[in-house]
Amino acid sequence: MPPVRKRQPSLSQLRAFAAVAEHLHFRDAAAALGMSQPALSGAVSALEETLGVTLVERTTRKVLLSPAGERLAVRAKAVLAEVGALMEEAEAVRAPFTGVLRLGVIPTVAPYLLPTVLRLVHDRYPALDLQVHEEPTSNLLDGLLTGRLDLLLLAVPLGVPGVVELPLFDEDFVLVTPLDHWLGGREGIPREALRELNLLLLDEGHCLRDQALDICREAGRADAPVTTTAAGLSTLVQLVAGGLGVTLLPRTAVKVETARSSQLLTGCFAEPAPTRRIALAMRAGAARGDEYEELATALRDALKPLPVRVL
Numbered sequence: 552m553p554p555v556r557k558r559q560p561s562l563s564q565l566r567a568f569a570a571v572a573e574h575l576h577f578r579d580a581a582a583a584l585g586m587s588q589p590a591l592s593g594a595v596s597a598l599e600e601t602l603g604v605t606l607v608e609r610t611t612r613k614v615l616l617s618p619a620g621e622r623l624a625v626r627a628k629a630v631l632a633e634v635g636a637l638m639e640e641a642e643a644v645r646a647p648f649t650g651v652l653r654l655g656v657i658p659t660v661a662p663y664l665l666p667t668v669l670r671l672v673h674d675r676y677p678a679l680d681l682q683v684h685e686e687p688t689s690n691l692l693d694g695l696l697t698g699r700l701d702l703l704l705l706a707v708p709l710g711v712p713g714v715v716e717l718p719l720f721d722e723d724f725v726l727v728t729p730l731d732h733w734l735g736g737r738e739g740i741p742r743e744a745l746r747e748l749n750l751l752l753l754d755e756g757h758c759l760r761d762q763a764l765d766i767c768r769e770a771g772r773a774d775a776p777v778t779t780t781a782a783g784l785s786t787l788v789q790l791v792a793g794g795l796g797v798t799l800l801p802r803t804a805v806k807v808e809t810a811r812s813s814q815l816l817t818g819c820f821a822e823p824a825p826t827r828r829i830a831l832a833m834r835a836g837a838a839r840g841d842e843y844e845e846l847a848t849a850l851r852d853a854l855k856p857l858p859v860r861v862l
Contacts, residue, residue, distance in 0.1 A: 558601050562634060565627045567594035568606060572624035575614045628697055635698035640838040647842050648676040655684045655691035655700040659759040659784060660829060663803040664704065664854070671853045676846075688758045695834060702843055703832040706758050715840075717831040717847040720859040723824040724766065724799045725817045727791050727809065734797070735816030742770040742820060749796035751787055754780045759827075763799050766825040784808055791815060801827055802858040828862075 570580035570591070581591040599606050606620035616624060642650040656665065665683065672681050684691075684700060692711055694700035707716045728735040734744060745767050753760040760780075781787040785808060787798050792812040800808060800817075809815045831850070833843045851861045 560601050564594045564598035567591050569627045632698040649678040651680045653682045653701045655703045657705045661685045707830040713835050715835050718862045720861045721826045721828050722802045722859040728797045729794050734818050737818040739821040740818050745770040746772045751796040751798045
């Protein structure tokens with residue numbers, strides 16, 4: 552008598568469960584997958600029946616993972632990541648620079664570099680379906696490591712195991728001030744001047760905020776200069792124009808952001824000026840790694856007209 556074959560979970564069931572495990576909310580998980588809530592709930596129930604374990608504890612207010620659910624959620628994410636890698640490998644074998652490329656970009660880079668990136672892809676790789684996702688660094692790294700994203704454009708170093716950085720350029724920070732500020736428009740500003748300035752910062756979660764705080768610490772400032780914060784650089788610059796303080800901007804952002812107001816001046820730091828490095832980042836051993844390295848080379852050339860030092 553032949554052995555009875557056990558039923559195996561489907562990928563749709565695993566995706567449904569992984570989404571519930573991530574969001575801990577059926578409605579949000581269904582929205583993330585673009586499916587109805589009843590269909591999502593049915594898929595999770597079917598997975599529980601197939602595996603013979605309870606994965607989710609359903610209450611009237613929230614969703615909790617059972618102990619089995621906590622353990623198997625890790626396995627489900629790993630399986631889905633491997634399936635994504637399989638599809639990526641097949642796509643890469645089929646033809647380079649074709650199919651979907653999901654690019655994650657941090658908000659303090661996206662408005663200033665995307666025009667160059669999009670023009671390059673349109674002109675050189677017309678068969679590439681580029682999909683852009685603007686998110687904070689922590690979200691991008693999670694998306695890269697779980698297979699939701701393919702490639703990142705962000706500030707480095709990251710120091711994350713399993714992530715390979717492809718440096719593109721270094722750029723200086725400049726000091727943006729109101730018109731009547733004593734440092735407005737000056738050259739050769741010493742970093743030590745940052746010790747006494749009312750420095751406006753982005754909200755927590757932005758890598759540019761962390762970079763600004765690092766620069767302040769290097770200048771000998773012990774306290775965190777947080778009196779007013781903003782969710783984006785545009786708001787930050789408008790706060791400076793209104794006289795609430797000064798801020799640091801990367802050079803690639805200066806032209807776009809300072810053009811919004813006539814009440815601003817920019818000052819340059821003495822050498823060596825504080826800088827940040829921008830790179831592409833990919834998973835180690837990515838199936839399309841050769842393509843990403845070629846894209847990085849092409850992008851370095853395309854970025855040369857910008858006020859940066861291409862690497």
